[in-house]
Amino acid sequence: xxxxxxxxxxxxGWAVALSPELASRAQFGWTISVHxxxxxxxxxxxxxxxxxxxxxxxxxxxxxxxxxxFWVKVFAAGFxxxxxxxxxMSFQFGTNFPQFSEVAGELIGGPLAFEAKMAFFLxxxxxGVLLYGRERVGDRTYVLSSALVGFGAWxxxxxxxxxxxxxxxxxxxxxxxxxxxxxxxLTDPIAAFFTPRMTWMYVHxxxxxxxxxxxxVAGVSAYIVWKRRDAEAWNTALRLAVVILLxxxxxQAVHGDAYARHVEDTQPQxxxxxxxxxETGQADLHLFAIPTSPDAITDxxxxxxxxxxxxxxxxxxxxxxxxxxxxxxxNEYEENPPVALVFWSFRVMVGLGFLFIGLALWGGYLAFRxxxxxxxxxxxxxxxASPLGYAALLTGWYVTEIGRQPWVIxxxxxxxxxxxxxxxxxxxxxxxxxxxxxxxxxxxxxxYVLKWLIRExxxxxxxxxxxxxxxxxxxxxVSDDD
Amino acid sequence: xxxxxIPVDAYLVASLPEVWFGVxxxxxxxxxxxxxxxxxIGLLYATRNTExxxxxxxxxxxxxxxxxxxxxxxxxxxxxxxxxRVYSRLxxxxxxxxxxxxxxxxxxxxGPELREQRSxxxxxxxxxxxxxxxxxxxxxxxxxxAGRWVFDAATLSLxxxxxxxxxxxxxxxxxxxxxxxxGDPALASDLRPYGxxxxxxxxxxxxxxxxxxxxxDAGGAADTVRSLPxxxxxxxxxxxxxxxxxxxxxxxxxxxxxxxxxxxxxxTALIALLLYPTVYPPTGLTLRAAVVSPLALNLVTxxxxxxLLLVLGYFTYLYRxxxxxxxxxGYGS
Numbered sequence: 001x002x003x004x005x006x007x008x009x010x011x012x013g014w015a016v017a018l019s020p021e022l023a024s025r026a027q028f029g030w031t032i033s034v035h036x037x038x039x040x041x042x043x044x045x046x047x048x049x050x051x052x053x054x055x056x057x058x059x060x061x062x063x064x065x066x067x068x069x070f071w072v073k074v075f076a077a078g079f080x081x082x083x084x085x086x087x088x089m090s091f092q093f094g095t096n097f098p099q100f101s102e103v104a105g106e107l108i109g110g111p112l113a114f115e116a117k118m119a120f121f122l123x124x125x126x127x128g129v130l131l132y133g134r135e136r137v138g139d140r141t142y143v144l145s146s147a148l149v150g151f152g153a154w155x156x157x158x159x160x161x162x163x164x165x166x167x168x169x170x171x172x173x174x175x176x177x178x179x180x181x182x183x184x185x186l187t188d189p190i191a192a193f194f195t196p197r198m199t200w201m202y203v204h205x206x207x208x209x210x211x212x213x214x215x216x217v218a219g220v221s222a223y224i225v226w227k228r229r230d231a232e233a234w235n236t237a238l239r240l241a242v243v244i245l246l247x248x249x250x251x252q253a254v255h256g257d258a259y260a261r262h263v264e265d266t267q268p269q270x271x272x273x274x275x276x277x278x279e280t281g282q283a284d285l286h287l288f289a290i291p292t293s294p295d296a297i298t299d300x301x302x303x304x305x306x307x308x309x310x311x312x313x314x315x316x317x318x319x320x321x322x323x324x325x326x327x328x329x330x331n332e333y334e335e336n337p338p339v340a341l342v343f344w345s346f347r348v349m350v351g352l353g354f355l356f357i358g359l360a361l362w363g364g365y366l367a368f369r370x371x372x373x374x375x376x377x378x379x380x381x382x383x384x385a386s387p388l389g390y391a392a393l394l395t396g397w398y399v400t401e402i403g404r405q406p407w408v409i410x411x412x413x414x415x416x417x418x419x420x421x422x423x424x425x426x427x428x429x430x431x432x433x434x435x436x437x438x439x440x441x442x443x444x445x446x447x448y449v450l451k452w453l454i455r456e457x458x459x460x461x462x463x464x465x466x467x468x469x470x471x472x473x474x475x476x477x478v479s480d481d482d
Numbered sequence: 483x484x485x486x487x488i489p490v491d492a493y494l495v496a497s498l499p500e501v502w503f504g505v506x507x508x509x510x511x512x513x514x515x516x517x518x519x520x521x522x523i524g525l526l527y528a529t530r531n532t533e534x535x536x537x538x539x540x541x542x543x544x545x546x547x548x549x550x551x552x553x554x555x556x557x558x559x560x561x562x563x564x565x566x567r568v569y570s571r572l573x574x575x576x577x578x579x580x581x582x583x584x585x586x587x588x589x590x591x592x593g594p595e596l597r598e599q600r601s602x603x604x605x606x607x608x609x610x611x612x613x614x615x616x617x618x619x620x621x622x623x624x625x626x627x628a629g630r631w632v633f634d635a636a637t638l639s640l641x642x643x644x645x646x647x648x649x650x651x652x653x654x655x656x657x658x659x660x661x662x663x664x665g666d667p668a669l670a671s672d673l674r675p676y677g678x679x680x681x682x683x684x685x686x687x688x689x690x691x692x693x694x695x696x697x698x699d700a701g702g703a704a705d706t707v708r709s710l711p712x713x714x715x716x717x718x719x720x721x722x723x724x725x726x727x728x729x730x731x732x733x734x735x736x737x738x739x740x741x742x743x744x745x746x747x748x749x750t751a752l753i754a755l756l757l758y759p760t761v762y763p764p765t766g767l768t769l770r771a772a773v774v775s776p777l778a779l780n781l782v783t784x785x786x787x788x789x790l791l792l793v794l795g796y797f798t799y800l801y802r803x804x805x806x807x808x809x810x811x812g813y814g815s
Contacts, residue, residue, distance in 0.1 A: 080595045083548055084588040088581075090558055094573025095580050105566020106778040113559035113782060116552060117789045124552045125793075125800045128545035136803050179567060179771060186778040189488075420574040431581045438585060445596060452599050 021419045023428030024096040027435055029401070031088055034439045036397060037390050038082035038446075042123070043157050043206060044213030045075050046150030048240075053130075053146040057139045063233035070457060071217075075149075076131050077449050079123065081442065088435070096428070099181075100408055100418035106186040107173055108163045111193065115159035123152035154206065161205060165197035167409050168400070169266050175412075184412070196266055200259045201400075207255065208396060211248045211356060212389025217241040218363075219386020220454060222379040228461045235373050238382075242363035242372065249356040256353065267410060268328040270403035273342040275314055275327075276300040283314025283327035289347060300343040337405035345398040352392035359385055488780045498783065499773040502564040503758065505787070509560055511750035513553035514649070515656065518746045520547045522657015524590060524617020525650070526673055527610070535669065536610075540594050542664055545804045547594075549797065551587065556790075563782050565772040568762045575764065576627050579637065583623040590616025618650065625649030632756045634701035634763045641700045644691040651687055652745050654680035659726070659742035662735040674730050677742070681723045684745065688719060701763040703756050712755050719748045 018026070049071050056064040090112060093101045101108075129137060129145040137145070172192030173184040186192060218241035224234040264271040277283050278301055291297045315325040330336050359381060366372045373379070408415040493499065523543045530536050562569040573580045593613030597606055629635055629645030636642065658677030662670035696704045706712055726741040759769045773779065 077595065080548065080591060083551065084591045087551070087555060087587060088584045090555065090562075091573060091580055091584050093562070094558075094570050095577050096574075098570030098574035101562060101570040102566050105562055105569070106774045109559065109563030109566060109569075109774070110778060110782045110785070113556070113563040113786055114789070116555040116559045117786055117793060120552050120555060121549065121793045122796075124549040125796055128549060128800060129803060132545045133803055176775075179767070183566075185775045186781070187490075189777070189781050420577070422574055423577055427577050431578070434581070434585065438588065442588075442592070445592070449596070449599055 017425035017429040018432070020423040020425050020428045021416055023425060023432045024092075024419050024423065025415065027428065027432040028089075028092055028096060030432070031085065031092065031435055031439065032401075033394055033397075034443060035082065035085040035089055036394065037443075038078045038085060039157070039160075040205070040209035040212060040390075040393055041078040041216075042075065042082055042153040044209035044211070044216075045071060045078065046153045047210065048213065048217060049075050050143075050146050050150045051240075054143050057143050063236055066233040066457075067237055070453060072130055072146075073453055074450065076127060077446065079127055081446055083124070085439070085442070096420055096423065097408070097415075097418040098420050100413065102181060103183050103413050103418070104167075104409060105183070107166055107170070107184055107192055110186075110189075111159045111162040111166075115156050119152045119156035119159065123149050123156065126152070157205060157209075158202060161201050162193050162195075162198060164400075165195045165201050166192060168201075168404060169195045169197040170409050170412055171195045184409075196262070200262050203255055204252070204259055204396075207248050207252050208389075208393045210244065211252060212393050214241045214244045214248060215356065215359075215382075215389040216386050218245065218382045219384075220450075222382040222386075224454065224457060224461070225373045226376070226379045226383070227458055229373060231461050238372060239367055242360065242367055245356065245360035246364045249353070249360045253353055253357060256350070264327065267404070269330065269333055269336065270342070270399075272328060272330045273337050273339045273403050274346040274399060276339060276343045277314065277327055278329045278331050280329040280332055281326060282312050282324060284311050285313030285316075289343075297344075298340050300340055335406045337403050342399055342403045345395040345402070349392050349395040349399065352388055352395075355385070355388070356392070488777065488784055490777045490780075493776045494780050494783055498776075498779055499564075499769055502560075502773070502779060502783075503754070503761065503769055505790070506557060506560050506564060507750060507754040507757075509553055509557035510753070511747050513550070513557050514652075514746040514750055515743050516550035516553055517547070518621070518649075518653045519656040519660040519743075520550055521590070521617045521621045521650070521653035522655065523661060524613050524657075525654050526657050526661065526676060527617070528614045529673075529676065538666065538669065539661065540597070542661060543594060546800065547591065549800060551591065554587075560782070560786075563786075564774060564779060565761060565769070566774065567767060567772045571762055571765065571767070572627075572631055576630055576637075579623050579627045579630070583620060583627060586616045586619035586623055588616070589613075590620055617653075621649040621653045622646045628753060630764075632701060632753055632763065633695060633703055639700075640694045641691060641698075644687055644694065648684055648687040648691060648749070651680045651684035652749060655684060655723075655726070655745060656739075656742045659730070659735065659739040662730070663739040665735075667733075670733070670735055677730055677738075678727050681727055681742075681745075685720060685723045688716065688749075692716065701756075702760075703763070706756050709755075712752060715748050715752045715755065719745060719752075722748065 017023070049068070052064055052068040052071055055061070056068040093108075126145045126149050129142070130149055133145070134142060170184075170192075172186065172188035172190070172195075174187050175182050176185045177183075178185075217237055221234045221238035221241060224231055225238055228234070260271070260274070263274070272278070275283060275286065276289075289300065291300070312323040315327055316323045330339065362378060363372065363382070366375055366378055404410060406414050406416065408418045488494075495501070520543060523539050527536060527539050530539060558569065561572075589612040593609045593611070593616060597609035597613070600606070623646065625646035625648060626637060626642045628649070629639075629642035630637060632645070633639075633641040655677050658673040658680065661673055662677070664670075692707050694700065695707050698704075722741045722744040726738050726745075729735075729738040729741060757763070760766060761769045761772055
């Protein structure tokens with residue numbers, strides 16, 4: 001019996017099924033949101049892990065052994081979660097968006113296969129050595145394994161973003177007819193792999209991953225230091241995270257500004273959605289936007305918002321120096337992305353980005369004065385900020401991906417045309433619910449593992465009078481009795 | 483620039499599409515062989531009752547399963563890169579099976595990794611359910627999917643179900659042989675009966691499957707099944723299976739492992755024979771009609787195939803590092 005028939009027969013009666021398109025989009029969006037956290041964890045943690053491994057082998061100091069052991073475990077847990085959530089991603093290109101796979105197969109198949117063969121294998125095989133092989137291989141091989149695992153994570157991100165950048169700014173192909181369907185034929189691999197978007201996206205994503213992990217490392221370190229002031233290893237980790245934030249957070253702002261200009265050049269519709277800009281003409285830059293009515297939340301238009309704006313600065317930024325430059329508005333397009341999601345995601349991302357710069361500078365000042373671990377206020381702020389890197393990273397991706405709608409391949413294939421024609425709403429809704437349930441459990445488990453690792457770390461650090469208060473924030477409450 | 487290195491209008495060699503069919507099938511074979519014994523470990527895990535034995539099995543599984551699973555990704559992405567329409571139809575036409583399979587893989591992978599995070603009994607029991615359930619469902623669903631693909635059969639039809647059950651059985655064979663070859667004599671003699679029983683079940687399943695196919699001509703495969711290469715593959719499977727049983731009885735576990743691993747490899751060879759040249763029997767799509775254009779295929783050949791050889795190289799290294807006896811404490815941290 002065909003499962004389609006099985007569920008299709010009872011479709012409207014027993015369940016309120018979403019349309020196949022909406023369910024597929026929600027499912028892909030949800031599964032990629034969870035996957036991207038783990039994927040970027042590998043990317044961002046790689047330099048920390050390599051550094052700690054190298055220092056551990058080189059100096060034989062207890063603090064680096066401790067940090068290496070802790071963060072390799074986090075890396076491994078994240079990698080396993082990344083693997084099990086990553087396989088559904090490439091599968092969904094086929095299960096839910098088969099027309100996309102078929103139209104873009106020549107362009108995306110190569111990079112995805114390179115990702116598996118060049119990067120994924122390398123990480124998976126050598127992570128085994130990193131986790132279980134400390135006693136079985138020599139020091140050099142061990143450090144090399146660590147470096148190669150890190151390299152694998154960055155290379156993996158490279159090939160995945162080759163695919164994504166091609167979807168944003170497709171190049172190096174022509175449309176031909178094959179098996180009665182219009183498909184893209186690869187004509188120039190270099191143009192197709194290094195599309196205009198590629199380097200922008202790669203730098204922004206790698207740096208975002210590093211910032212997110214630096215905040216996570218800082219948060220975990222701050223928490224442990226808050227509990228055990230003399231934990232030497234974690235004072236070291238906190239300082240290192242602050243130093244990395246001091247470089248990466250400002251870099252992201254400067255780079256992001258130039259990146260936005262590039263988006264205006266190549267995807268004006270997305271840029272207009274980011275700014276809630278409807279009428280073609282000069283554009284202001286809205287530094288802050290506060291909705292003055294509920295409607296303004298779901299339909300952000302410049303005129304409905306209380307904004308702190310720099311007149312014509314939108315034009316200035318988009319054009320790179322011309323206050324009178326014309327910026328194309330959303331009214332020019334037949335079909336627009338969900339503007340509210342793009343507009344507010346963009347503001348959350350940018351706002352958080354500036355918050356990170358502030359935290360980095362504050363931490364830099366304290367470290368300079370030698371008071372980093374003495375400031376309760378700073379430690380608490382960093383604990384609270386530890387998940388925020390991922391909030392910025394996800395909202396950034398929502399700008400990129402939702403802002404590209406209605407296109408899956410910009411100006412070439414619409415998302416609605418890519419969805420499987422054989423998929424029923426009931427099937428798609430069923431699997432969507434399945435993924436939501438399973439992935440909520442997965443994320444909860446990941447947080448639980450982190451909590452458990454921290455508790456073990458505190459236990460091995462020994463007892464020391466706590467500063468008193470219990471922490472009720474995003475990190476686990478660990479009492480001293482644990 | 484690339485044009486001078488990589489031909490644009492002609493395949494590097496005229497038979498490159500056929501070569502790629504072989505490469506994709508090779509990756510599928512690697513997946514069925516390597517993750518097959520992982521599934522087998524998960525299934526045999528259900529028969530182990532003591533904590534010590536269970537941890538011994540997990541120590542054999544831990545360092546290699548993730549890398550083994552990547553062969554699935556390699557298979558899928560190379561299928562997409564070379565034959566995009568086969569990839570998209572295969573997954574879209576078997577939606578629930580495909581999604582069920584990846585979710586089964588998720589439970590299979592997470593169970594063991596999470597198990598060691600806590601010491602309380604209930605937690606461990608849930609992780610064990612996840613591991614065992616995933617290790618059972620994943621080959622069952624993947625095999626059923628393969629059966630539907632190869633024989634153009636419905637999910638609950640005999641060819642699809644037999645392929646699914648057959649993949650479960652062959653996984654038990656390779657899992658038992660893999661663990662037996664690890665060197666613990668007590669464990670080996672404990673697992674031997676399961677391996678032998680599963681071998682007999684597998685061979686019986688293959689005979690039942692092929693008989694069904696010949697009688698019903700499922701997917702138009704009857705002629706291929708009666709052809710000489712297919713008969714040779716099935717005959718070799720019978721020899722490998724029977725030889726494996728004999729070797730297992732004599733306690734020659736490493737040799738048993740070699741003959742056990744031949745079974746999923748031969749199964750893949752049979753699948754390849756059945757899919758050539760009609761790579762997607764449900765729509766009658768042929769290999770030449772499904773393949774991508776010369777430049778795209780030449781590119782993945784030049785950039786991808788050398789890397790695949792490199793991968794095989796460090797897989798050998800990985801298995802050397804973790805070869806030899808296992809113990810419940812693992813390989814040291």
